[in-house]
Amino acid sequence: MSSILHFAIDTPLRRVFDYLPPSGASELHPGQRAWVPFGKRRVVGVLLSVDNHSDVPASKMRRVADLIDTSPVFDTELLKLLVWAAEYYHHPIGEVIASALPIALRDGAPQFATEIHWRLSEQGRHEPIQVSSRATKLQALLSIIGDEQPHRDDRLIDHRVALRNLLKRGLVERVETRTVIESVAPRIDTPLPVLSSDQQCALQAIVDSLGTFRTLLLYGVTGSGKTEVYLRAIDQVLQRDEQALILVPEIALTPQLVERFHIRFKLPMAVLHSGLSNTERLNAWRAARTGNARIVIGTRSAVFTALAKPGLIIVDEEHDSSYKQQEGFRYSARDLAIVRAQRHGIPVVLGSATPSLETLQRARRNPADLLRLPQRAGIAVPPILKLVDLRHHAANQGLSTPVMQAIRVHLDAGNQVLLYLNRRGYAPVLFCPQCGWSAPCMSCDARMTVHMRQGKLQCHHCGNEQALFTHCPSCNAEVKPVGQGTERIEETLQALFPDGSIARIDRDSISHKGELHAALDRINSGEANILVGTQMLAKGHHFPNVTLAVILNADQGLFSADFRGSEKLAQSIVQVAGRAGRGDRAGEVLIQTEYPDHPLLQRLLAGGYDAFADAALSERETALWPPFTRLVLIRAETDTTQRAIEILQAARRILHKTSQTASRKLQLFGPAPAPMTRRAGVHRAQLLLRATHAAALQRVLSQAVTQIELLPDAKRVRWSIDVDPIELF
Ligand code: ADP
Ligand code: ZN
Ligand code: ZN
Numbered sequence: 001m002s003s004i005l006h007f008a009i010d011t012p013l014r015r016v017f018d019y020l021p022p023s024g025a026s027e028l029h030p031g032q033r034a035w036v037p038f039g040k041r042r043v044v045g046v047l048l049s050v051d052n053h054s055d056v057p058a059s060k061m062r063r064v065a066d067l068i069d070t071s072p073v074f075d076t077e078l079l080k081l082l083v084w085a086a087e088y089y090h091h092p093i094g095e096v097i098a099s100a101l102p103i104a105l106r107d108g109a110p111q112f113a114t115e116i117h118w119r120l121s122e123q124g125r126h127e128p129i130q131v132s133s134r135a136t137k138l139q140a141l142l143s144i145i146g147d148e149q150p151h152r153d154d155r156l157i158d159h160r161v162a163l164r165n166l167l168k169r170g171l172v173e174r175v176e177t178r179t180v181i182e183s184v185a186p187r188i189d190t191p192l193p194v195l196s197s198d199q200q201c202a203l204q205a206i207v208d209s210l211g212t213f214r215t216l217l218l219y220g221v222t223g224s225g226k227t228e229v230y231l232r233a234i235d236q237v238l239q240r241d242e243q244a245l246i247l248v249p250e251i252a253l254t255p256q257l258v259e260r261f262h263i264r265f266k267l268p269m270a271v272l273h274s275g276l277s278n279t280e281r282l283n284a285w286r287a288a289r290t291g292n293a294r295i296v297i298g299t300r301s302a303v304f305t306a307l308a309k310p311g312l313i314i315v316d317e318e319h320d321s322s323y324k325q326q327e328g329f330r331y332s333a334r335d336l337a338i339v340r341a342q343r344h345g346i347p348v349v350l351g352s353a354t355p356s357l358e359t360l361q362r363a364r365r366n367p368a369d370l371l372r373l374p375q376r377a378g379i380a381v382p383p384i385l386k387l388v389d390l391r392h393h394a395a396n397q398g399l400s401t402p403v404m405q406a407i408r409v410h411l412d413a414g415n416q417v418l419l420y421l422n423r424r425g426y427a428p429v430l431f432c433p434q435c436g437w438s439a440p441c442m443s444c445d446a447r448m449t450v451h452m453r454q455g456k457l458q459c460h461h462c463g464n465e466q467a468l469f470t471h472c473p474s475c476n477a478e479v480k481p482v483g484q485g486t487e488r489i490e491e492t493l494q495a496l497f498p499d500g501s502i503a504r505i506d507r508d509s510i511s512h513k514g515e516l517h518a519a520l521d522r523i524n525s526g527e528a529n530i531l532v533g534t535q536m537l538a539k540g541h542h543f544p545n546v547t548l549a550v551i552l553n554a555d556q557g558l559f560s561a562d563f564r565g566s567e568k569l570a571q572s573i574v575q576v577a578g579r580a581g582r583g584d585r586a587g588e589v590l591i592q593t594e595y596p597d598h599p600l601l602q603r604l605l606a607g608g609y610d611a612f613a614d615a616a617l618s619e620r621e622t623a624l625w626p627p628f629t630r631l632v633l634i635r636a637e638t639d640t641t642q643r644a645i646e647i648l649q650a651a652r653r654i655l656h657k658t659s660q661t662a663s664r665k666l667q668l669f670g671p672a673p674a675p676m677t678r679r680a681g682v683h684r685a686q687l688l689l690r691a692t693h694a695a696a697l698q699r700v701l702s703q704a705v706t707q708i709e710l711l712p713d714a715k716r717v718r719w720s721i722d723v724d725p726i727e728l729f
Contacts, residue, residue: 003021003052004051004054005020005049010094010097012094014091017036018056018061028047030047031046031047031073031074034064034068035065068108068110073105074306075306075307078307078340080343087698089330090723095328105285117151118151119150119173120146137162138165140162193377196375196377198372198374201371202372202373210312217349217350217360218351218373219371220353220371222577224377226316226353226373227257230246230349230351238267238294238295242346243307244295244311245298246313246314246316247299247313247315247323250299251297255517256541270295271296272298272305273299288308291307314348314349315348315351316351318352321726324726326727330721334356354570354575354609356567383578383588385577385605388591396496398484399496403550407530410588413547416547417546417549418531418546418548418576419489419530420534420549421484421486422556423485425486425487428483430468430480430482431481432474432475432479433477435475435477437475439479443462443681445678445679451468455467461676486532489532500529501528503519503531504533505537507536523543524543537579547581547587550591553593555595556569558598558600562727566600573604624692630724631725632688632697632724633689633725634689634721636717638683638717639682639683643683647719651704651711652671655689655700665692665696669687672687674686689701
């Protein structure tokens with residue numbers, strides 16, 4: 001039997017599709033794209049492998065229509081990584097491959113930017129070209145092209161008809177060449193700070209690892225000079241004529257970081273983020289693939305950027321939850337960055353002031369891979385943390401007296417203050433004090449959030465909106481917004497500090513890039529001196545004049561049902577605290593809570609993130625949670641909770657049976673309705689799998705998934721597999 005080509009095609013089916021080679025076959029390499037017949041359509045497929053076996057009968061086998069690429073779109077290691085990821089996350093290979101490609105390439109756009117030239121053909125050069133003197137157009141073309149040199153297509157726009165004439169007679173030919181941008185040597189002309197000895201050690205460890213696989217944790221408090229270490233390490237990578245891939249949580253939020261890279265290295269960079277147009281994304285991808293872009297910076301999906309000469313991968317703020325895709329192909333870009341580095345045989349640096357417990361535990365097993373920057377760079381000193389006991393201090397609309405006093409003091413000293421509340425909108429509840437009614441979302445088991453300025457109620461889970469009203473639909477008494485969101489805090493601050501100028505940063509006040517830039521400009525110029533915001537404000541920014549940071553409500557996270565709740569809370573507190581006192585002025589951090597004795601807060605205050613992490617890791621070890629075990633969550637969504645539960649029960653039976661034969665180390669919890677059972681009108685349930693050994697878990701899952709797919713309900717119920725979930729609820 002002749003060779004069989006196995007293709008990945010962008011469909012939700014967990015399988016590959018087999019084809020015969022195109023007629024007049026040229027060389028075939030895994031990673032090449034081709035147009036293939038698929039039902040009645042023609043679609044783009046990516047060649048995964050070639051052998052001579054297929055389950056499809058030879059008579060039914062169809063032929064590849066057209067090869068798109070002459071060389072693979074992915075480097076070999078990247079293609080292997082994608083195949084591995086599809087298996088590890090139990091996600092259809094076609095969708096995995098598609099998510100790694102810019103849309104333009106998924107649609108068949110050429111992999112390389114090309115230039116088209118025209119020149120005389122062999123025949124044209126050797127035969128005298130017969131042209132009548134009346135054919136002026138042909139004469140004109142010949143006067144240009146007759147010099148036997150190639151001429152750019154766009155310069156011959158006026159000669160189309162004549163060109164076609166000569167082409168038909170075989171006298172000219174079309175030549176395609178790849179556009180090549182000169183690669184530029186890095187040039188650093190700004191004076192650089194002298195590295196501290198800790199920075200020097202960290203840099204040395206990274207540089208010593210270049211050319212080999214190693215996972216390094218750069219654990220440095222906010223403002224300790226991690227970025228400076230990245231920049232120096234990247235410089236070394238560039239000297240080796242290799243590329244550096246830098247992953248960041250959100251580029252739109254950190255324009256300062258990209259700018260620092262631009263200022264330091266005046267050379268071509270590819271910046272990949274969700275705000276790009278399809279063409280911009282394609283161009284950035286091409287620049288990375290050809291090696292023209294020496295530095296590639298991007299968010300989550302940039303981990304799949306094909307590179308010509310990878311030398312180093314950096315994952316900044318590695319603890320950030322945005323690295324985990326929460327729908328469809330639920331991969332972790334941080335984890336895949338590690339696997340990718342391993343395949344390329346290059347180091348990966350995970351940087352954070354608040355590393356995830358997974359990463360900390362990994363570094364503890366290999367102490368040489370833990371690079372610490374315990375001190376702030378330059379003259380900045382660490383901030384002082386204090387708790388404000390809300391049981392003893394009355395709060396006025398969410399602001400306690402000590403907080404109000406502190407704001408006054410810091411503003412009077414000419415400094416800026418920052419207030420963090422992880423809840424946007426005006427108030428989380430619209431409540432009737434008369435009968436106890438509160439405004440529910442019709443599609444979710446949740447309440448609607450009040451957005452006063454826009455005069456609406458909005459559900460933050462499904463996006464449902466309705467106009468705000470004043471009287472209770474149940475008893476007609478007057479309703480009241482209860483609790484605080486950032487919008488209300490802004491209003492309160494305005495009333496309390498009429499001389500202050502407020503910048504609010506959350507998803508309602510900042511809906512596009514321009515608004516964020518404007519707000520950051522107001523903050524950096526000092527025009528705004530009170531900063532209020534959600535996570536958006538707490539991430540990565542450098543505000544040298546902020547001397548007071550306030551965490552308005554620490555209690556939301558203290559009693560989370562999710563085992564990761566406390567980790568997230570500790571990270572937010574430390575990250576927000578890190579915004580205070582980054583310049584030459586000492587910072588103060590106030591945390592409002594009704595539970596000042598809570599061990600998490602006490603540990604953070606006494607021993608910082610380290611003390612928190614020590615305790616949290618031993619708790620996880622005792623309770624058998626990751627990183628000491630592996631989890632997989634199977635979710636089902638459908639029209640009734642009962643149906644969602646039923647398919648998961650069937651899945652559980654299959655898993656139970658497979659785990660009996662494979663290994664006994666698998667634990668199953670559930671199925672149970674999801675804590676928010678109804679969301680956006682669908683009912684949700686989940687089944688949790690836990691195992692001490694990743695390999696055992698993977699084996700059982702692989703076998704079970706094939707059987708679950710065959711369940712009659714599997715096609716009617718939306719179900720999904722989340723390997724290493726970061727949110728259980
Ligand atoms: P991080 O990434 O850990 O938050 P940065 O690299 O952004 O820290 O450094 C914080 C600030 O300190 C920046 O303004 C940076 O230019 C400065 N900085 C970094 N390293 C040094 C150093 N060795 N000496 C003086 N200033 C430094
Ligand atoms: Zn009422
Ligand atoms: Zn809703």
